Amino acid sequence: MGERAELRKKAKELKKFVSTIVSEINQLTIEEQTSLLMKKWPNSIQGTKEKQQKILPPLKNVKKFPKIITRFSPNPDCALHLGSVRAIVLSHDYAKMYNGDFILRFEDTDPRLKKSSLEFYDMIRDDLRWLKCEWDSEYIQSDRIQIYYEHARKLLEIGGAYVCTCKPEKFREKILTKKNCECRTLSISDNLSRWDGMLEGRYHEGEAVVRIKTELDHPNPAIRDWPALRIIDMKKT
Ligand SMILES: [Zn+2]
Structure with missing residues (x-):
């Protein structure tokens, strides 16, 4: 009736007519309904017969890498x-x-503000299995703290990172204008001494x-010299 205005006047008559047809159709089995539809209006059910298979668009630059490794890190x-x-299925597929x-990879290294709980490790694993996204390997970051400490020291030794003691607001002011703080230009030995201080509880x-040196003009200010390791005081609440 939306398309044929002249039928609106006959709405009552049409209603009777439509309900007669509907009750006739409802008396047919699903198979009979399907074959009637196929015979009279074959195009109307074509979509259900031939489901289009959707595939992911290819990734750019894959040839640059020997192997594609993705991760989900809750x-x-x-x-x-x-x-x-979305993240799980895309990473897996x-x-x-x-x-x-x-x-x-379980990111469980914040024992105070994001305190992990054993039950959630298994719930997350179950969810991935339910989505049929089996993982090839699993890492629990809190079991690997010593490895991260070793890498932090190596990065400090090669000048790829530095220990920043600036107040967060002061650092933010500088980094937003693409300028470095004074800590960035400290000597390697000063940085290593500060690092020992972090481990020994002097801070x-x-x-x-510990900040990773990045390009200071990175378009995303949050990436510029991002903090990789920080101190969490478990006595605080
Ligand atoms: Zn600093």
Whole structure:
């Protein structure tokens, strides 16, 4: 009636007519309904017969890398929400598309603000299995702290990182204008001494962070000299 205005006047009559037809159709079995539809209006059910298979668009620059490795890295401080499905499926399917590896990595190194709980590790694993996204290897970051400490020291030794003791607001002011803080130009031995200080408890929470040297004009200010390691005081609440 939306398309044929003249029929609107006959709405009552049409209603009777339509309900007669509907009850006739409802008496047919599904098979009879399908064959009637196929005979009279074959195009109307074509879509259900030939489901289009959707595939992921190829990734750029894959040839540059010997192997494609993707990861999903939840913090096990709560159950996954629906929004995680996208990251899980895309990471898994892209790894498989290129015969690569899909890693599950638990980011559980904040024992105070994002305190993990054992039950969530298993819930997350179950969710991935339910999505049929099996992972090739699994890492639990809190088991690997010593490895990260070794890498932090190596980075400081080669000048790829520095220990920043600036107040966060002061650092932010500088980095937003693409300028470095004074800590960035410290000598390697000064940095290593500050690092030892972090490990020995000479600094308190918020007083020192290890920053990775990046390009200072990176388009994303959050990436510029991002903090890789920081102190968490477990006595604080
Ligand atoms: Zn600094």
